[in-house]
Each structure stands twice: as structure tokens, then as C-alpha cells.
Amino acid sequence: MLRPLLALVLLCGCPASHVYPALIRGPATPASVPLVFHDVRVFTATEAGVLEHQDVVVVGDRIVSIAATGGALAPNARLIEGAGKTLLPGLVDFHVHLTGTPSPPWHVVFPDLDHTAHSLLYAGITTVQDVGGDLDALEELKAKAASGQWLGPHFTYAGKIITPDGSYPASYMREALPWPVSSIAAGRFSNEIDSESAGIREVEQRIARGASIIKVAVAQVPLHTPVYTRALLEPIVKAAHARGVRVVAHTDSPEHALLAARSGVDALVHGIHLGELTVEQAQELKALGVVVSPTIDVFNRIQDMAEFKYAPTPLEQEIYPADYLAQFSPAVVRGQKLSDGMMEWIVALQQHAPHRAESVKRMYEAGIPIFAGSDASGSAACWAGGALIDELALLVKAGLPPTEVLLGATVRPARWIDAKGDWGMVSAGARADLILVDGDPVADIAVMAKVTEVLKSGVRLERLRPAVP
Ligand SMILES: [Zn+2]
Known part of the structure; x- marks a missing residue:
């Protein structure tokens, strides 16, 4: 991790830094x-x-x-x-980025791995699944956690996202972030591949370094960027499965969700936020055996920012410093200029907003397990801890019974992550x-x-x- 961060400082000066409040320490009782x-x-x-x-x-x-x-x-x-x-x-957050930040493109911030971890615990999240991050930093965290030198939730990780050349998330970073931050971030969070064999090599390398899941992205940000074909994705999924490891895919539309599931992917994160999932499509996803972690909060927050009405929750104000939260205030957001490609994607998100919760309900009614996930430190304003708590309320608002939402934030993802575990x-x-x-x-x-x-x-x-x- 050190080298890219050092390069960041040398090339573009210091990213912003904040003074974070102390949140927790342990043990409170011997x-x-x-x-x-x-x-x-x-x-x-x-x-x-x-x-x-x-x-x-x-x-x-x-x-x-x-x-x-x-x-x-x-x-x-x-x-x-x-x-x-x-x-x-303790809650399980199925979708976090321990080595990322919740900063917007106009306010690049160094990740503070301790504060992120403490924020999760503070909000009651005792286990997380890291679905995309810096492998060196994650291995370091794992070693520190094992020797008691790091206070954070239990976690498993995927390492970098495996994606076709020019695809999301690298495409998004190149579009939205200033150079050289864009190229450092793209390299830190994804590997772009141009062939089946390159994809399989990446799978093997991650598993050798302790990854218990593989992450791919079957999505387009901006719209019209390259995306996986089934011919490229299926052998990568098979390679992971042959080694006893499951695959999680970032998806956006019903078509991409089905492409991922038909290619053998085991879990969809972000669910459907572009387009409307039909009952028949939900039933096919169910038949293909996927679980889904929708992250309604991610898209609500992006939309609220774009419409100049985003406000952090009281819990988030307790966890994060006011000068960081202020980067999302209407006054600051109004002064930003996003690229045409990003604006086109945001407009599409707004157009499909009415279907967002409905698609979650359809998946639930089709019998698909719905797991709570937040994209903490993976998307702008997805504050570690607070975003998952918000997501629980959004799942209830989408029409899931509270008991189902709570089971989807505890024992069900616990058994998905750790089938024989004695926790959750x-x-x-x-x-x-x-x-x-x-x-x-x-x-x-x-x-x-x-x-x-x-x-x-x-x-x-x-x-x-x-x-x-
Ligand atoms: Zn994410």
C-alpha cells in the first residue's frame, strides 16, 4: 500500500486529511x-x-x-x-471496502483503516466481507488482527476486482477522478484482464494470498463501457469454484445480473439499479441460486447528492468529523463539475429510481436471500457503520419484514461466509x-x-x- 500512496503525495500533493473522533477501545470489562x-x-x-x-x-x-x-x-x-x-x-456487513474511503471525487482523502474499522464496530458490525481492496493492505490487516494489534471486525476478503480491459471500476476511476489519483486508484482496486488465462491467473494469485471470495464487476460506469461476456466470465467463475471459492459480482441492470448468474456467479452486490427486474427474471435468478445484497443506500445517496439534498444521519455525525461530512453539503456539491459520462450515468440512475426498491421486493418474493450490505468506504458518502444501519431501514421500507431484514444482516450471511461457523x-x-x-x-x-x-x-x-x- 505504501508505494502507491507515496506516489500520490509526490505527484499531486497531500490528499485531504481529517481528525477522526476516538470511538471505541477495549476491553471495557476484564x-x-x-x-x-x-x-x-x-x-x-x-x-x-x-x-x-x-x-x-x-x-x-x-x-x-x-x-x-x-x-x-x-x-x-x-x-x-x-x-x-x-x-x-453482531451485524454482518456483506459489502465493505476496508481499504477504501467514502470521499467524493472532488475531495480525495487518505484511507484511515483504523477509523473505518472502529466505525464498523461502533455501529454494531462485528463481521464484514471486503469485496474489493488493496491486497497488500488486507494481508497486513489480517496479520495484525491475528496478533491482536488491530481492533476491527472479523473479516474475509476478495482482493482486487477482476474486470475486462477498460471495464468498471477502472473505467469509473478514469472518468471521475483526477489524474494521477485515477490511475493509482484503478490499479489499487482492480486488475484489468484481456483473456481467460489472465483471469484464471488472477484467481489463483488471490486465493494463494488468502482471498476466500473472488470479486468481478458486470456493470457499466459510465454507460457504454466494455463489460464481461459470458465467454470470458464463465471460465473465471469455474476456476474459482474448482478451488472451492465462490464469486461475487457487482451488477447494475437485470441483463447484467442474469449474465453473472448464468455464468455461475454466487452472489450479486448492488442488485438492480438500472432498469426494472421482472417477476420472471427474479424467478430465474432464484433458480440459478444466487444471493443478493442490494445496497439501496448507495444509489439513494448518489441521487440525493445530485439533487442537492443529501444529509448524513445522526449516527454518521457521531462517527465522522463535521468537516468531512460537509464535503457533501449542497453548497459544496453545487460547485462541482462532473464529466458528461458521469452525468449521463446519474441521469439514468434517477430515471430508474422508482424501480430500485421494487426490484428488491421482487427478488425477496421470488425467494432470493437478501443480505444487508452497505458498500462502506466504497462509494461516496457510504460511511462505515452508518450506511449499513440506513440500509436496514431501506430494506424494511422496500417491503421486507423486519425479522427477515435482521436475519439477512446476521445468521444468513454468517452461514454464507462461514458454513460451519458458530457465530451469527x-x-x-x-x-x-x-x-x-x-x-x-x-x-x-x-x-x-x-x-x-x-x-x-x-x-x-x-x-x-x-x-x-
Ligand atoms: Zn463496493
Whole structure:
């Protein structure tokens, strides 16, 4: 990572930097002290459903018991009052970029990997899937996490996005970012390939470096840029599958979603945001066995910015500095000039906006698993932590039952990422990745922004910011 960043400084001066607020530190309670969530409602994410008035005991990194309130408690236990609150599994964000930034093209910022990681944990996200990033930096994070030198969510990664020559995301970076930032960013987040054999080589190289998924992009930004053919994509997917690794695709239109799924891709991120998915197309996607992580928030935010009405959520204002958030204010956005190619894409996004939530509902009704994902630090104004919480509310607004949305943000992606894992649910013996929220998220999904406790592998994190008003 160091070399491209150094080049960035040498070639175009220092990108902007910000002073980030301290968010969390751990542990808030010594590991030897048992923790008891007392008289709490539990969203178990198991067949047990939601349980009222429970005592949940955590010892070390495990949940050891869940029982009706009133039983005897260990004398040295630390009691956390849970009345009126809900205990859930730590959230899973299916779509993040740990090594990216949420900055807009007109305000390039150095990534702050610690603040991004802390933001995710602060918002209650204890596991993420990194679907595109700098492989050197991700390997470094993995090593630091393993030796306890990095406080962040559990994570898996894909490494750089494999894409045809001139395709997204390199095409977008060349179009939207100033040179040389554009060429550094394109090289940092994608590899462009010109043949099946080059694609397979990239697959092998990533797997050798610890990638547990492969990421491809079947999308056009700007519109009319080159895109995968099935003849090029299918052998790449087969090469990954032959090595026991699944493939995630960035998609935009129904046609591209179907091209990816027919080529054997396992998960679609960004779902459908250009065009309207028909019931028949949704049924074909279901039959092809894909899961989808729609990221409605990404496109709402871009559109709100373009229409000069974007505003960060209270949680985002708590997590990110005001001078960074201000880069998206109508006053700043009005002063920017985007290229014709980007404007054409944004207009298309606006035209298709009415279908965005409807396509998600159709996929849900067709029986496709819908996983919560945010594109944190991968798209402008997709703030780590806050964007996923917003996405949960948008999925409910799109017509999914809150319970389904919460299962799609916990146990279901957990089992997709780690089929035999013992995490992602609140049950005796499970790894204690837990969050406490103030209220009942099944009755009101907005309370997911009111996290009061976060435990990662049983470690209770001390929260250093005042609670959301
Ligand atoms: Zn992304």
C-alpha cells in the first residue's frame, strides 16, 4: 500500500486529511469477569425466535447460557441492564471496502483503516466481507488482527476486482477522478484482464494470498463501457469454484445480473439499479441460486447528492468529523463539475429510481436471500457503520419484514461466509459477537441506530462517544 500512496503525495500533493473522533477501545470489562445481560429481549436469529425477559451470560469468548430472568447469577458477574433493550447477534456487513474511503471525487482523502474499522464496530458490525481492496493492505490487516494489534471486525476478503480491459471500476476511476489519483486508484482496486488465462491467473494469485471470495464487476460506469461476456466470465467463475471459492459480482441492470448468474456467479452486490427486474427474471435468478445484497443506500445517496439534498444521519455525525461530512453539503456539491459520462450515468440512475426498491421486493418474493450490505468506504458518502444501519431501514421500507431484514444482516450471511461457523446467532455455545440496542428493532427498525453495547468475541468494547440523541 505504501508505494502507491507515496506516489500520490509526490505527484499531486497531500490528499485531504481529517481528525477522526476516538470511538471505541477495549476491553471495557476484564476478560475474566462473566457478563450478564439482565432481563433482556433476545433476537436469537435461531428457531427460538425472539425471547422476552432473559438473562444471557457470556464467559470468555462464548455465550454460556440463556435463561428466563430470575435465576442465580455468579457473584463476580458484571450486570448489564437489558430492560427495554434487545440483544442481537453482531451485524454482518456483506459489502465493505476496508481499504477504501467514502470521499467524493472532488475531495480525495487518505484511507484511515483504523477509523473505518472502529466505525464498523461502533455501529454494531462485528463481521464484514471486503469485496474489493488493496491486497497488500488486507494481508497486513489480517496479520495484525491475528496478533491482536488491530481492533476491527472479523473479516474475509476478495482482493482486487477482476474486470475486462477498460471495464468498471477502472473505467469509473478514469472518468471521475483526477489524474494521477485515477490511475493509482484503478490499479489499487482492480486488475484489468484481456483473456481467460489472465483471469484464471488472477484467481489463483488471490486465493494463494488468502482471498476466500473472488470479486468481478458486470456493470457499466459510465454507460457504454466494455463489460464481461459470458465467454470470458464463465471460465473465471469455474476456476474459482474448482478451488472451492465462490464469486461475487457487482451488477447494475437485470441483463447484467442474469449474465453473472448464468455464468455461475454466487452472489450479486448492488442488485438492480438500472432498469426494472421482472417477476420472471427474479424467478430465474432464484433458480440459478444466487444471493443478493442490494445496497439501496448507495444509489439513494448518489441521487440525493445530485439533487442537492443529501444529509448524513445522526449516527454518521457521531462517527465522522463535521468537516468531512460537509464535503457533501449542497453548497459544496453545487460547485462541482462532473464529466458528461458521469452525468449521463446519474441521469439514468434517477430515471430508474422508482424501480430500485421494487426490484428488491421482487427478488425477496421470488425467494432470493437478501443480505444487508452497505458498500462502506466504497462509494461516496457510504460511511462505515452508518450506511449499513440506513440500509436496514431501506430494506424494511422496500417491503421486507423486519425479522427477515435482521436475519439477512446476521445468521444468513454468517452461514454464507462461514458454513460451519458458530457465530451469527445468540445461542448457548456460540461465539459472543453481540450487540445491545435500545428498543425493539422488530417493531421499529430505526432503533438499530441506538446501539449501547458491542461485544466482539466476548470482548466488551468501551464506547467513547455520547449516545445518539
Ligand atoms: Zn463496493
